[in-house]
Amino acid sequence: MATILVVDDELGIRALLSEILTDEGHTVELAENAAQARAARERRRPDLVLLDIWMPDVDGITLLKEWGSTSQLTMPVIMMSGHGTIDTAVEATKYGAMAFLEKPITLQKLLRAVEAGLAKPAPRGNEAPPLGGGLPLRGDGGLTVESAMTGGMGLPPPQPLQLGPQSEQSFDLDRPLREARDAFEKSYFEFHLAKENGSMTRVAEKTGLERTHLYRKLKQLGVDLSRNKRSAL
The missing domain is CATH 3.40.50.2300 (Response regulator)
Structure with missing residues (x-):
C-alpha cells in the first residue's frame, strides 16, 4: 500500500x-x-x-x-x-x-x-x-x-455483478416476508464483504449505501464483521 x-x-x-x-x-x-x-x-x-x-x-x-x-x-x-x-x-x-x-x-x-x-x-x-x-x-x-484534466474521459459504466455457481444461495421461502428478506440481505452483504476482503469502503461503493447506513444495516442483520477484516488492516 x-x-x-x-x-x-x-x-x-x-x-x-x-x-x-x-x-x-x-x-x-x-x-x-x-x-x-x-x-x-x-x-x-x-x-x-x-x-x-x-x-x-x-x-x-x-x-x-x-x-x-x-x-x-x-x-x-x-x-x-x-x-x-x-x-x-x-x-x-x-x-x-x-x-x-x-x-x-x-x-x-x-x-x-x-x-x-x-x-x-x-x-x-x-x-x-x-x-x-x-x-x-x-x-x-x-x-x-x-x-x-482527464482528457474528457468519463468513468466506465458499472459492470454487472457476476454470480458463479459457488455463490448460489438457497432460501426458505415458507416464512414471513421480513424474515426471508433479512436472510437474503445478510447473504448479500456477506458475499460482498468476502469479495472485497472486508473493505467497508468498497462494499459501500458496490452496494450504493452510505458507510454509516451500511454499518447499521450489518449490525441489524447480525453480520459478523470480525471474520471479514482484511489482514492488512
Whole structure:
C-alpha cells in the first residue's frame, strides 16, 4: 500500500478522505496548509498527494509550482476544488498535476483517481507532463473542469455483478416476508464483504449505501464483521 498526503484546510474533508484511504490500506498524512504540506512531504516522501486549490495561506497551484520549480515534484499530485474553472484545471496540468477532483468528491471517482495516480510514473525533476496528463482535450460544449484534466474521459459504466455457481444461495421461502428478506440481505452483504476482503469502503461503493447506513444495516442483520477484516488492516 501507499503513503498518501492529503492537503486541505477543511477538517471534515481531511477526516473523511483519511478514513476512506486508511480503510483501503493506505498510510495517510494530513496537512491543513502549505507549511504543513511542505513539512509532511519532506518527512514522509508520499507516493501521492491530494492537494486542495483554495487554501488561506498559499493556494494549491502556487505550492504545485513551487514543488515543480525546485525539483520536488517527485510524486503524482491530484488537485481538488469545489470552485475550480477550466482555466484553473488547465493551469494545474501545465505545472504538473495529473488529475482534478471536483468537490463534493464521490467515492468512485476518488478511488479511481488514486488508483490511476499510484499506477502513474512519478515526474522527474521539474519536468511537467503534457497538458491534460497526456490525453487529448475534447473541445465539445460539455467540457467540465474535471474532464479538462482527464482528457474528457468519463468513468466506465458499472459492470454487472457476476454470480458463479459457488455463490448460489438457497432460501426458505415458507416464512414471513421480513424474515426471508433479512436472510437474503445478510447473504448479500456477506458475499460482498468476502469479495472485497472486508473493505467497508468498497462494499459501500458496490452496494450504493452510505458507510454509516451500511454499518447499521450489518449490525441489524447480525453480520459478523470480525471474520471479514482484511489482514492488512
